[in-house]
Amino acid sequence: MIDLPDRIQHYIGGQSVDSIDGSTFDVLDPVTNQTYLTAAAGKQADIDVAVSAARKAFTEGPWPRMLPRERSRILHRIADLVESRDQRLAELESYDSGLPITQALGQARRAAENFRFFADLVVAQRDDTYKVPGRQINYVNRKPIGVAGLITPWNTPFMLESWKLGPALATGNTVVLKPAEFTPLSASLWSGIFEEAGLPEGVFNLVNGLGEQAGDALVKHAGVPLISFTGESSTGQLIFANAAPHLKGLSMELGGKSPAIVFADADLEAAINATIFGVFSLNGERCTAGSRILVERPIYDEFVERYAAQAKRVIVGHPNDPKTEVGALVHPEHFDKVMSYIEIGKSEGRLVAGGGRPDGFETGNFVAPTVFADVPSDARIFTEEIFGPVVAITPFDTEAEALELANGVKYGLAAYVWTNDLKRSHNFAQAIEAGMVWLNSNNVRDLRTPFGGVKASGLGHEGGYRSIDFYTDQQAVHINLGEVHNPVFGKPAGTDQQGS
Secondary structure, X not given: OOOOOOEEOEEEOOEEEOOOOOOEEEEEOOOOOOXXXXXXXXXXXXXXXXXXXXXXXXXXXXXXXXXXXXXXXXXXXXXXXXXXXXXXXXXXXXXXXXXXXXXXXXXXXXXXXXXXXXXHHHHHOOOOEEEEOOOEEEEEEEEEOOEEEEEOOOOOHHHHHHHHHHHHHHOOOEEEEEOOOOOOOHHHHHHHHHHHHOOOOOOEEEOOOOHHHHHHHHHHOOOOOEEEEEOOHHHHHHHHHHHHHHOOEEEEEOOOOOEEEEOOOOOHHHHHHHHHHHHHHHHHOOOOOOOEEEEEHHHHHHHHHHHHHHHHHOOEOOOOOOOOOEOEOOOHHHHHHHHHHHHHHOOOOEEEEOXXXXXXXXXXXXXXXXXXXXXXXXXXXXXXXXXXXXXXXEEEXXXXXXXXXXXXXXXXXXXXXXXXXXXXXXXXXHHOOOOEEEEOOOOOOOOOOOEOOEEOOEEOOEOOHHHHHHOEEEEEEEEEOOOOOOOOOOOOOOOOOXXX
C-alpha cells in the first residue's frame, strides 16, 4: 500500500502553508476517480505572498550573487536526492497521474538528469567576446532576471517541473511554481528535496490551485517578469494576451499533432515498433506523440494490418503493475474528451483496433489503444489534438502529397521520418513545419538541443543554451582601450571642428 498524505499545502518563503482564505480542491485517483486528498487552492492573495517571498530572496538573498560553481553544487545535490528517491517519486507519480510505474520511474530519473545537466552547463558556459585590437573589447554579461513564473502540465509532471526548475535556478533566478491541479502530489516533494540540498529560503515557492485562479494571477503579476508554460494551445493564447500588458518574457511549449511519415523503403519493423511506442507510451498523453501516421501506398495495407495487430497486444493495466504499458488517463474530464474523439473517429475512419474501454476495466479512466485507418486529411481526428492512446493512419502516393499532409494542420511541434534514402530524409525533414524532427528514430532527445515548436505549438525554445538565454538578461559591455576617438560637438570657434 502506498503511503499517501491526506492534504497538500503551498510552500512559500520556506514554510508549508494553507491558502489565505482556507480554500481547497479535491484530487482524484485516476484508477477509481475517488478523492484521495485535498490540496490548498491558491488565489491572487497567495500568489502575491509567494511572489513577495521570491522577490525578497532575489533582491536580498545570496542565491543570485553566488558564483555559478556554488549554485552548481547545490543543483548536483538536488539531482542526487532525486535519484535516491526515484522509487518513491515514481510511486507517487504513477498513483497521481495514472502513468505505468516503469515509465514513471524513467521520468523520475530524467528529472535528476535535468538538474545535473544544467548544474554542469552553468559552470561550463561561455559568452561572446569581440575585440577591436588596440581599441575596444566588447563582451556579454549575463544576469538573472528575477522571479520566474513556472506553470507545468499534468503529463509527466515531476520531470517537466525539473525541466523548468533546473535552468531557472541554475542561472540565479528565484521561482514560483504552479503545478497542474490534476497532479499536485509529486510536486509536493520538491520543498523537502530543496531544503535538504541547501537551497536558500524563498528561492523556491510553490502555489497549488486552478489555472484560472492561481495560474492567471501568476501570469498577470507585475512582479513576475517571465513565464514558462507547458500546456494546451488555447491556454497559451490566454497567457500570451494576459502577459502582453507587462511585456513579460514568454516561453510556451503548447499542443501538437505530430506526423510520422513512413516511406516504402523504410525498415518496416523498426517503424512499426517506434510508432506504436510513440503514440501509446505515457498513455498517449504526450505533446510529441506521433498521432498521425502517413504511410506510402505500396506498404500501406501491410503496415495497417501489422500495426493494428500489435496495438491490440499492448498491455493495458493498473498503473502500479510493472507489466502495464498503458495505464489510466489522468482525470475523468480528459477520459471523456478522449472517448468523444473515438466516437467521432468511428464516422471518419476505419476502426482497426480498440475503440473504447478495454475488457475487464469497467471503471476508471482506461482506454484501449485505438487505431483508425483510411483517415482523410479533413477529419477531426487527423487535425485536432486528442492527447490519448488514439492514432490516425493515412496513405500517400508521392513525397509532395506526404509533405502537404504533414504540414496541413495548425500544429508544428515534432515529426518523425522513416526512410533509408539519405538525401530524401534530410530534404524532407527540412521542409516539414516542425520545431523538431527525428529521422529513423524514436523520440530520443539530447538535452543540449532546442525544444519547442512552430505555428500553434509554441513560442520560443528551451533546452541547452536556449534555456540559459531565456532565464537571463544579456547585457553588452563595451570597453575603450585606447584614446577616446569620437566626434566632438560644440567646440569653441577657431578650434578644429573635424571629427571622425
